[in-house]
Amino acid sequence: MSLNVGLLVRVEAKPGKEEEVGNFLRSALPLAQDEPATIVWFAIRLGPSSFGIFDAFPNNEGRQAHLAGPIAAALMAKAPELLAQPPSIEKLDILAAKLAE
Numbered sequence: 001m002s003l004n005v006g007l008l009v010r011v012e013a014k015p016g017k018e019e020e021v022g023n024f025l026r027s028a029l030p031l032a033q034d035e036p037a038t039i040v041w042f043a044i045r046l047g048p049s050s051f052g053i054f055d056a057f058p059n060n061e062g063r064q065a066h067l068a069g070p071i072a073a074a075l076m077a078k079a080p081e082l083l084a085q086p087p088s089i090e091k092l093d094i095l096a097a098k099l100a101e
Contacts, residue, residue, distance in 0.1 A: 003039055003094045005063050006056035010088040011075075013049040017082045021051050024078060028053075028071045035069060037062025040099075049084070056094055063091070 013021040025043035032041035032055065039062075041055040053071075057063045066072065067089075079086060 001039055001099065002058055003056040003097045003099070004058060005060055006054065006092045006094055007063060007066070008090045008092060009053040009075075010046070010090075011051050011053075011079075012084040013051065013082060014084045015049070018049050021049075021082050024074075024082065025051060025053065028074065031069070031071045031074075035062075035066055038066055056097070 011021065022045065028043065029041070032038050037057050037059075038055055039057060042053065044052045044054065046052055055066065057066065075087060
């Protein structure tokens with residue numbers, strides 16, 4: 001399986017909402033597991049109130065399906081309540097990847 005494109009989404013929790021953002025991201029894992037074109041998906045903590053999602057796909061169609069899927073919809077619905085600012089969504093190209101077999 002080749003990975004060609006990805007997303008890096010950065011989110012900043014509102015003060016006092018850090019734990020809720022972490023829990024929200026953890027709860028999205030089953031949704032990512034249900035997306036056949038989402039080959040890798042990571043929810044990450046970058047700092048006390050900074051979080052992110054990194055995911056990768058074989059092609060742009062898979063990435064677009066993910067962006068139109070339930071994780072993105074849930075994140076946008078919760079953003080006003082949990083986030084200090086709108087999510088930063090960066091589309092990226094995968095130059096090289098090592099995947100366990």
